[in-house]
Amino acid sequence: MTEPLALGVLVSGSGSNLQAILDAIADQRLHAECKVVISNRPGVQALSRAQLAHVPTQVIDHKGFANREEFDGQLVRSLRAHGVEWVALAGFMRVLTPVFLDAFADHVVNIHPSLLPAFPGVDAQAQAFSYGVQVTGCTVHFVDVGVDSGPIILQKTVPVLAADTKESLGHRILEQEHLAFVQALELIARGQVKRQHGSRRVQVTEPGKG
Ligand code: GRF
Numbered sequence: 001m002t003e004p005l006a007l008g009v010l011v012s013g014s015g016s017n018l019q020a021i022l023d024a025i026a027d028q029r030l031h032a033e034c035k036v037v038i039s040n041r042p043g044v045q046a047l048s049r050a051q052l053a054h055v056p057t058q059v060i061d062h063k064g065f066a067n068r069e070e071f072d073g074q075l076v077r078s079l080r081a082h083g084v085e086w087v088a089l090a091g092f093m094r095v096l097t098p099v100f101l102d103a104f105a106d107h108v109v110n111i112h113p114s115l116l117p118a119f120p121g122v123d124a125q126a127q128a129f130s131y132g133v134q135v136t137g138c139t140v141h142f143v144d145v146g147v148d149s150g151p152i153i154l155q156k157t158v159p160v161l162a163a164d165t166k167e168s169l170g171h172r173i174l175e176q177e178h179l180a181f182v183q184a185l186e187l188i189a190r191g192q193v194k195r196q197h198g199s200r201r202v203q204v205t206e207p208g209k210g
Contacts, residue, residue: 005032005189008084010075010092011039015046017090017111020178021185022053030182031189036082038075040094056082062094072100079104088185089143098145106195108143109188111181113173115139115155120148125170134160136169138177140184142195142202151200153193154184 009018018037024030037050040062050057058078065071076099079087089110101108114124116139119131128136137157144150156176160169187193187204194203 002031002189002191005030005185006083006085007032007034007088007185008079008082008086009034009037009050009088009090011037011044011046011090012041012093013044013046013091015044015049015090016174017177017181018046019049020182021088021090022049022055024182024186026053030186032086032185035084036079038078040071040092046091068095068097069099072097076100076103086185086188088181090181095147096143096145101143101145106142109153109184110141110143110148110150111177112139112141112148113170113177115157116141116148116152125173126166129160129164129166129169136160136173138173138180140180151195151202153202153204154180154187156180 009021011018021030022034025032025034034055036056036058037046038058038060039047040060042059042061047057060071060074060078062071065074085107087104087108089108112124114128115137119127135157137155139152140154141152142150156179158173158176192205194205196203
């Protein structure tokens with residue numbers, strides 16, 4: 001049996017994706033240990049969720065730093081101090097610089113509420129709804145210096161129904177996010193996700209064929 005994935009989770013808000021990760025760890029559906037949850041905003045629900053699960057928390061308010069690089073440097077030091085090897089961005093609303101991405105090279109994953117490369121950036125669910133697409137979904141991807149532009153690990157589709165509102169669509173996407181994020185992290189924990197050198201393509205192997 002391999003070591004559990006030494007995970008750090010960065011959050012900015014309600015933390016329902018964080019909750020899905022913590023529940024999956026508790027239920028042994030995800031072979032990981034959440035070492036720390038760090039929020040750039042004080043008082044958010046994600047912090048309470050982590051505390052309830054007895055996971056260490058920290059607030060690192062980006063407003064206290066002169067620039068993005070200094071903020072990222074502090075994030076790196078804190079994550080390292082907690083023994084983190086993989087970082088999950090779970091509704092973390094800051095763009096990371098190379099200071100962070102070089103420190104955790106190829107070990108940072110994000111969940112985004114659309115089928116990338118469609119609708120990157122904020123309000124992806126509303127963007128998809130307003131555009132009139134008939135299928136949308138969510139994407140778990142490696143993080144690079146762009147906005148929601150890194151190599152794709154896993155996607156789940158969600159149909160847009162005639163009766164949908166932006167809110168009902170967003171709710172159904174969020175349900176799929178929770179499944180997709182846990183599934184992708186479990187694939188990583190089992191060593192079944194491989195980057196291909198010089199290619200955007202991510203190879204996901206089946207259990208036992210890794
Ligand atoms: C999710 O829709 C996620 O895809 C996006 O931000 C939202 C965070 O929701 N990046 P939560 O904080 O996990 O509930």
